[in-house]
Amino acid sequence: MFSFSSDRRSSRGFTLVELIVTLSIIAILSSLAVPSITQALAQRRMKSAAFELQSSILQARALSxxxxxxxxxxxxxxxxxxxxxxxxxxxxxxxxxxxxxxASLGNAKLSWYVVTPGAATGTSAVAITDSTTNKYPIQVSLPEKTVITVGSTPSSASPTALSGIRFFPTGYIGNIATTSTAQSNFTQVSFRICDTAVMGERGYTVIVSQFGGVRTIAGPSTDVSDAIGSASCS
Incomplete structure (x- = not known):
């Protein structure tokens, strides 16, 4: 005489209660993981943007x-x-x-670019604002969630009105919004980088000195001379 009771037990499936409990656990774990993933992606975007900007600044200085x-x-x-x-x-x-x-700047998704002067007249280079043969060797496009605010010293250069940075062959920087040929219109410039997908992150700060040196730090600048932004991104 044969018994099939053990086979029946081994082939038994999940009960409805067990399925509900399992799905509930999965849902809870998923809800905990989503914010972490969102935060990690935002952190990656901010870091990438900061080092993209630093790279553009260093390349522009080298080209000059x-x-x-x-x-x-x-x-x-x-x-x-x-x-x-x-x-x-x-x-x-x-x-x-x-x-x-x-025409080489046809990408409507651009964030910033580096422009070099075109043809020279004799030994004098044509000004970028006058040249019709400028070159655009560096063009960067960032996701729109990345937020960049600019601060500068002296404060006479409005952070929101910073039209761009002019690099001189000596390494000094200036504001392209001014007509001054002085090789330094700033003490320095700070770019604060945050992300709209998260709140309370420290973000990154890219700091350019008046001599064209550039450094990137995690979080806001803590130096009194180049303080910009709060301790965290809003």
Whole structure:
């Protein structure tokens, strides 16, 4: 005589209660994981943006020394250094409207770019605002969730009005919004980088000295001379 009771027990499936409990646990764990994933992605975007900006600044400085001419770093749009997608139109902020090389800036998703001067007349380089053959060797596009605010000293250069940074062959920096040929219009410039997907993050800060040196730190700047932003991103 054979018994099948053990086979029946071994082939028994999950009960409804067991399924409900399992799904509930999965739902709870998922709800805990989503904020962590969102935060990690935001952290990655902020860090990437900070080092993209640092790289652009260092390359612009090197190009200026290599060409022995002024090279400039411009935000792609007048509204800021990384405006929302809805504000990114075909009207990219350009050094001049007659630049025949501007077609290379057709990407309406740009955040900023580096512009180098075009043809020279004799031994004198044509000013970027006058040249029709400027070059745009560096073009950067960031996700719109990345927020960049700018501060500078002296305070006469309004943070929201910083049109861009001018690099001189000597390594000094200046504000392209001014007509001054002085090799330093700033003590330094600070770029505060945050992300709209999270709140309370420390973000990153990119600091450019008046001599063109650049450093990136996690969180806000703590130096009195270049203090910008709060201890965390709002």
């Amino acid at each position: 020394a290599s060409y022995n001419r002024r090279v400039e770093l411009w935000p792609a749009y007048t509204g800021g250094w990384n405006v929302a997608n809805s504000s990114r139109t075909s009207a990219i902020n350009l050094p001049n409207s007659s630049d025949v090389s501007k």
